[in-house]
Amino acid sequence: MMLVPTYVAKSGIEGVGIFAAAPIAKGAPIWQFDAEFDRVLPKAALDAYPDHVRDFITRYSYRHHDDESLIVLEMDNGRFMNHSEAPNTDFTPQTVAYALRDIAPGEEITCNYCEFDPTFSLLPSPEREFARPRAVNGHGRGRAKVAARA
Numbered sequence: 771m772m773l774v775p776t777y778v779a780k781s782g783i784e785g786v787g788i789f790a791a792a793p794i795a796k797g798a799p800i801w802q803f804d805a806e807f808d809r810v811l812p813k814a815a816l817d818a819y820p821d822h823v824r825d826f827i828t829r830y831s832y833r834h835h836d837d838e839s840l841i842v843l844e845m846d847n848g849r850f851m852n853h854s855e856a857p858n859t860d861f862t863p864q865t866v867a868y869a870l871r872d873i874a875p876g877e878e879i880t881c882n883y884c885e886f887d888p889t890f891s892l893l894p895s896p897e898r899e900f901a902r903p904r905a906v907n908g909h910g911r912g913r914a915k916v917a918a919r920a
Contacts, residue, residue, distance in 0.1 A: 771804040776847045776879065783852040787878045794873040800859055801848055801867040803835065809843040810834060816841075832886055835864040854880035861885040 774794050781787030794800060811831070816824050827841070830849040834840035843849070851859075857880040861867045864886050873879060 771807045771844075772801055772846050772848045774798070774800045778847050778850050781852055781878055783854065783878065783880070786850055787852045787880075788847045788850045790873045790875050790877050790879055792875055794869045794879075796869055796871045798869045799866055800869055800873075800879065801861075803842070803865040808845050811841050811843060813839055813841055832883075835886065852878065852880050853883045855882065857881045 772788075775791035776788045777791050778786050779789055811827070816827060819827065827843055831841040831843045834842055858870055858873050858877070859867045859879060859881045860870050861881050862885050867881065
């Protein structure tokens with residue numbers, strides 16, 4: 771659950787991202803895990819959903835910090851946070867995140883997905899994936915492993 775005011779807008783990193791709606795001071799907590807607010811799902815339940823729902827959950831969920839059989843689907847703007855090798859936040863505690871430096875209003879808030887999922891690999895871009903020609907039978911698209919926040 772985001773602890774600071776944010777908005778979603780076009781990102782220079784990928785698709786859309788989450789941006790600071792107010793100044794965020796270095797060291798301020800910006801996010802915390804909240805099992806009452808965010809949706810916690812068993813990974814095994816993914817098979818029961820249609821492909822488009824599985825794709826949505828896969829793109830916007832991440833591994834639960836204590837139980838690898840669970841995934842967390844964020845219910846607020848946090849799910850649009852993009853990955854960066856030089857993020858402006860620290861998610862190493864995994865249940866709370868902090869600003870690594872001052873973040874100005876209008877600046878994109880980023881994190882390093884590897885901090886909460888060491889098996890992270892980037893998913894293909896939906897913009898590039900859905901813009902390319904498809905096979906006649908409608909198959910032929912593959913997705914990388916779940917791991918993304920955004």
